[in-house]
Amino acid sequence: MAGDKTNGAAEPVFLIFGKSGWIGGLLQEELKKQGAKFHLADARMEDRSAVVADIEKYKPTHVLNAAGLTGRPNVDWCETHKLETIRANVIGCLTLADVCNQRGIHMTYYGTGCIFHYDDDFPVNSGKGFKESDKPNFTGSYYSHTKAIVEDLIKQYDNVLTLRVRMPIIADLTYPRNFITKIIKYDKVINIPNSMTVLPELLPMSIEMAKRGLTGIMNFTNPGAVSHNEILEMYKEYVDPEFTWSNFSVEEQAKVIVAPRSNNLLDTARIEGEFPELLPIKESLRKYVFEPAAAKKDEVYKAVKEMRGR
Numbered sequence: 260m261a262g263d264k265t266n267g268a269a270e271p272v273f274l275i276f277g278k279s280g281w282i283g284g285l286l287q288e289e290l291k292k293q294g295a296k297f298h299l300a301d302a303r304m305e306d307r308s309a310v311v312a313d314i315e316k317y318k319p320t321h322v323l324n325a326a327g328l329t330g331r332p333n334v335d336w337c338e339t340h341k342l343e344t345i346r347a348n349v350i351g352c353l354t355l356a357d358v359c360n361q362r363g364i365h366m367t368y369y370g371t372g373c374i375f376h377y378d379d380d381f382p383v384n385s386g387k388g389f390k391e392s393d394k395p396n397f398t399g400s401y402y403s404h405t406k407a408i409v410e411d412l413i414k415q416y417d418n419v420l421t422l423r424v425r426m427p428i429i430a431d432l433t434y435p436r437n438f439i440t441k442i443i444k445y446d447k448v449i450n451i452p453n454s455m456t457v458l459p460e461l462l463p464m465s466i467e468m469a470k471r472g473l474t475g476i477m478n479f480t481n482p483g484a485v486s487h488n489e490i491l492e493m494y495k496e497y498v499d500p501e502f503t504w505s506n507f508s509v510e511e512q513a514k515v516i517v518a519p520r521s522n523n524l525l526d527t528a529r530i531e532g533e534f535p536e537l538l539p540i541k542e543s544l545r546k547y548v549f550e551p552a553a554a555k556k557d558e559v560y561k562a563v564k565e566m567r568g569r
């Protein structure tokens with residue numbers, strides 16, 4: 260793989276798996292904006308012959324794997340759909356990596372950083388983040404369990420870059436999958452600092468990483484951590500000074516969800532080494548989310564009020 264980033268082609272050709280998904284859709288927008296050549300895969304990832312057919316049809320130099328099961332309305336779904344989760348997130352993901360490997364094609368896998376949890380060795384607010392080389396210590400949900408297994412297996416593939424995405428954020432504060440939308444909508448939120456991924460800043464970097472032929476694991480978050488309350492304070496500051504919310508503890512949260520959720524800080528030395536311009540999380544939130552929201556404050560205020568129904 261090393262040194263042969265376009266597989267002999269004059270320009271990179273991307274093939275996206277997960278074309279109908281959130282991240283897959285954003286990748287299409289970004290590649291269009293860049294004027295890059297890309298195609299959309301049709302195959303289910305676990306169907307090896309269909310994957311091979313897509314690869315032979317589109318002849319990509321780079322596969323972007325934004326496909327997988329995340330559960331609807333949330334990851335709790337995976338607790339009761341374990342076989343479907345294994346089929347997509349384990350068998351599917353590995354099949355795609357394996358087919359790409361046999362053909363010398365680079366694959367970027369949009370995985371998750373929700374495989375770590377603060378503990379005695381990595382205490383909250385200590386500033387000590389989980390590194391790429393650290394072994395996952397959170398498998399409390401079936402979703403995270405499958406993701407941790409795949410990360411461990413896929414690291415043997417020298418054509419794969421695994422990106423650990425966390426609590427992804429976009430500017431649209433009414434988009435239901437946006438982490439900020441979720442906490443604006445909930446009646447009660449926990450308040451724990453976490454590493455997060457501001458997609459408008461980071462997704463273009465992931466395309467550049469693919470072009471650079473990077474492989475291995477990459478913590479794919481902005482540097483530092485931000486807490487739920489800090490984000491809601493920013494919403495108050497930029498959009499709605501009257502906004503109120505209430506907090507509850509992790510123990511109280513456990514009563515309204517099925518599977519536990521992870522809270523963690525990821526170490527960002529590797530990604531900062533590649534992209535020294537990457538903004539710390541709070542600055543990135545201001546630039547990519549709250550300043551654009553403030554520019555159309557009345558519209559955002561109205562839409563959020565309507566969405567909250569209170």
Ligand SMILES: NC(=O)c1ccc[n+]([C@@H]2O[C@H](COP(=O)([O-])OP(=O)(O)OC[C@H]3O[C@@H](n4cnc5c(N)ncnc54)[C@H](OP(=O)(O)O)[C@@H]3O)[C@@H](O)[C@H]2O)c1
Binds near residue numbers: 369
């Ligand atoms: N959103 C988050 O909060 C979050 C956080 C961290 C990491 N991630 C990771 O980022 C990746 C993309 O997430 P997302 O939020 O964009 O997901 P999403 O909106 O749920 O979209 C998932 C996409 O994967 C496709 N898909 C599912 N199973 C498939 C299979 N077996 N074969 C081929 N395609 C399949 C879906 O297509 P169909 O609709 O046709 O099934 C859909 O296009 C996932 O690996 C996820 O774990 C997401």
